[in-house]
Amino acid sequence: MPSETPLSRRSVLGAVAAGAAAAVLRPFDALAQAAPITKPIPSTGERLPVVGLGTWITFNVGDDAELRDECSAVMAAFFAAGGRLIDSSPMYGSSQPVIGYAHQKLGRPPALFAADKVWTSSGSAGPEQIEESRGYWGVRRFDLLQVHNLLAWESHLPQLLAMKAEGRVRYVGITTSEGRRHEDIERVMASHPIDFVQITYNVLDREVEDRILPLAQERGIAVIANRPFREGSLIRTVKRHPLPSWAGEIGVMNWAQFILKFIVSHPAVTCAIPATSKVAHVKENMGAATGPVPDAALRRRMAAHVEAL
């Protein structure tokens, strides 16, 4: 049966190829976790996983090929675990080109929610900077553009809103960190049609609970929580102590998940953006986006516990 020979070859080759592909893809299968918890962006209802990925410091590795590959591995693990939102800024050194490098290496995942910022004191320089950032990322358009630390926001915000109206960006926001300019943040939130606000919020830094988070709920503004681990110092402090026995009630396996679950369980918070350069930490962080979510009483207990450490 001469016609069977090539068919057999194809079958064998196909089986070999499938086996090889399975072997290659196995690590990604192993990385895959349960679908992460999502929350809606109030202005559209589009849902985002409650844990994103920050790039401050961790992705600023210049042209160091080994470190760039490590960042790519972090992004691969993040997407394999169902992550979507990656946040960066022109202020973060080479973080944007490093994200672009990972996109070239891994292929840009369709799930990517690209969040970047405009950071220049010159209003007229904003569009050029955004275009440069877009080139670094290698994306057709950003999903979210934010005015970094409210720098020259009076000039940038109208430009970003105009870009949104033209369909050149999907969402617009503002950012601050570590409690700076909260009065200005409130003023912009109350008077401008922004989709996102990014603030510092964690189990110890809770000032935003008083006014900004309620205002975000009232105005239908999504909230991104930055510096969830206080750039690592918070996690290093709590790691000296054992997890409380009741942490298991919310499916928390480690301190990173404890801290992240506290943040993302606030009704106003859409997602937290921990930054890391380690794949193991990405997996830990993404674990906070699964399992039970603490209620208000348990959240109070979590805060009191960490404050007492």
Next chain:
Amino acid sequence: MDEWWTYTLSDLLLFSPRTYYRMLQRHNETLWPGQILTLGLGLGIMGLLRRPAAWQGRAISIIVATLWAWVAWSFLARRYAAINWAASYFAWLFAAELLLLVWIGGIRGRLRYRPSRSIAGVLGFGLFALALAFYPLIAPLSGRPWQQSEVFGIFPDPTAIATVGLLLLAEGSQRWGLLIVPLLWCFISGATLWALGSTAASA
């Protein structure tokens, strides 16, 4: 940005200690064996200090200015700027210093370097020798690999410290103006290393 006072040094640090020290190593590996040449130039300057010839001041000033130019271009503008956007501004600072060295020391011949037993003389020579011989040892003494050693004429810190030492040896009031940039760099780099150290210490 009227809230600058609320930022700590650690808030302004854009990179991790690991990224920074690997950058030093990669710079050394790229330029090897250029370190031997720049150390040789340093030893040459030391030899010139013993020769009070009329052209000595011009020669030392031009050599040092050349090394400031090299460090500004090869390290600050082309290497460090990849992880620290402020490095390109630092490069301009270095350019200002090299122009002053060329103008005051090289062209006008207003700098003559005279070792002496005065406090400034002893301190100056000590700083120059320290920058040349001891500074590269800091990496291995700190448990980091030799490849991360910072060498005079290749990296800004030992170059700036050596320049401060030489200017303390120099005669003429114009040396004080030339001290501004090297001392400013020592402050900037010291603050960076302090922030890196506090980050590494808590890691």
